[in-house]
Amino acid sequence: MTRASHLSFLTSQIVDTLILNMELSTIKDAFDRVTKKQKLSSAKTQEMLDQIRQEIESALDKMQSANNSDPEHNYKAVLNELKANLLKIAPLSQMEGTQKELNVALSKYGKLLEKYFNPDISKAYRNIDVDTHTLNQIIANHFYRQELFDIGDHFVSVVGEPESASTMKAPFLEMYQILEAIKNQNLEPALNWASMNSDKLAQSGSDIVLKLHSMQFVKILQNGTRDEALHYARTHLSPFASSHMAEIQKLMASLLWTGKLDRSPYHALLSGSNWDKLAEELKREFCNLLGQSYNSPLSVTVAAGVQVLPPLLKFMNVMAGKKQEWQTMNQLPVPVELDREFQFHSIFVCPVSKEQATEDNPPMLMSCGHVLCKQSILKMSKNHTKMFKCPYCPFDIDAVQCRQLYF
Numbered sequence: 001m002t003r004a005s006h007l008s009f010l011t012s013q014i015v016d017t018l019i020l021n022m023e024l025s026t027i028k029d030a031f032d033r034v035t036k037k038q039k040l041s042s043a044k045t046q047e048m049l050d051q052i053r054q055e056i057e058s059a060l061d062k063m064q065s066a067n068n069s070d071p072e073h074n075y076k077a078v079l080n081e082l083k084a085n086l087l088k089i090a091p092l093s094q095m096e097g098t099q100k101e102l103n104v105a106l107s108k109y110g111k112l113l114e115k116y117f118n119p120d121i122s123k124a125y126r127n128i129d130v131d132t133h134t135l136n137q138i139i140a141n142h143f144y145r146q147e148l149f150d151i152g153d154h155f156v157s158v159v160g161e162p163e164s165a166s167t168m169k170a171p172f173l174e175m176y177q178i179l180e181a182i183k184n185q186n187l188e189p190a191l192n193w194a195s196m197n198s199d200k201l202a203q204s205g206s207d208i209v210l211k212l213h214s215m216q217f218v219k220i221l222q223n224g225t226r227d228e229a230l231h232y233a234r235t236h237l238s239p240f241a242s243s244h245m246a247e248i249q250k251l252m253a254s255l256l257w258t259g260k261l262d263r264s265p266y267h268a269l270l271s272g273s274n275w276d277k278l279a280e281e282l283k284r285e286f287c288n289l290l291g292q293s294y295n296s297p298l299s300v301t302v303a304a305g306v307q308v309l310p311p312l313l314k315f316m317n318v319m320a321g322k323k324q325e326w327q328t329m330n331q332l333p334v335p336v337e338l339d340r341e342f343q344f345h346s347i348f349v350c351p352v353s354k355e356q357a358t359e360d361n362p363p364m365l366m367s368c369g370h371v372l373c374k375q376s377i378l379k380m381s382k383n384h385t386k387m388f389k390c391p392y393c394p395f396d397i398d399a400v401q402c403r404q405l406y407f
Helices: 003-064 071-089 091-116 132-145 149-158 163-183 188-196 198-203 208-223 226-240 245-257 273-289 297-318 323-328 374-380
Strands: 363-365 371-373
Touching: 003 071, 003 091, 071 091, 132 149, 132 163, 132 297, 149 163, 163 188, 163 273, 188 198, 188 208, 198 208, 198 273, 208 226, 208 245, 208 273, 226 245, 363 374, 371 374
Parallel strands: none
Antiparallel strands: 363 371
16 A cells, blocks of 8 residues: 555544544434424324314214214214314325325435445455354354354254254353353352362452352342351351452341341342342353353454444545455554454564564564564564664674564
8 A cells, every 4th residue: 555545544534533523413413303203293193193083082972962863864964074074184194294204304314324324335345265164163152152042053054064063052051051040049050060160260260159159148148047147158158258358247247137138238239230240240250161252252253343344444445446455465554443342462562663563573582581573673683694782781682592472
């Protein structure tokens, strides 16, 4: 990408940022107009229906109180009067008018959206070789993680990888059985799982075991006796006293309010949200023990893609007519920011070149302990032909002894 194109893209980003609020304000105003039209249309329609109902009810009252000497004549007169009144109201004409106004507003709003938002996202598409087996695994894993077991089974069957189903499915079946039990305030399955995996949970620094036992203690305190709760605390909570003294003291103090915990200073222990939080944490720890992140790789990929798509589309507008260059590009020539939740690796910037490390220009550890990018070391060592001094200490560095770092 040329310097002029790079500058054009950056300028475009700055301008887009400046006018973004103006565009959103325009779209919001148009949306408010559509909403107003819709409410007005609904109000007019309801008013018309009320008029029709009143005319019909009035006609019925007149027919019921009509002179019995000639009921047929009286009924015809009432019905003719009702017909004339309904023609005056003209319900179809009124509905067509209000609907037409609403349709016009909706049409204008749709055109406005098309003007400010690019509906064709295929411009940012690149032909990338993807391992089909890995992609199928990611999709199937997502279905199972979302408790969509039937869809997951059907998917792996259609793509011809049924042998993968049982391996991926079994852990999440267990997880959702535990979560369903927690939803019903039954902690036994969760406690059994925590007991079987206590060593792994401890190694990861998790306190889910304490939280499960704490919740069970509160449940006993609420429904059982003080002695039962105290016995449970001595058996299951005392091992955590040295590392979680504050939590244990709070639970022990709540013993004084047995049977009336909801009216005590510790009433928050009974909050229903505690069960939801416990279920979420158990799900997180369960995935962690499986060696997987809390969010599925597919959902993370889609969310990150949605975030970077707008600047990519802007970039492609600058690159118009250079699709082949876009297809062969190894890295973007412009920065694309992602939220912290999508950043899984440390980023190293070479202190000499001020460039961010890449796969082709990785960080290298020198014998003195300082780190530079590979290209900087190559330049300073004249392509490995001589020793050079570290920019940060008096050590002489041999480029051959430098080792690549992996973040």
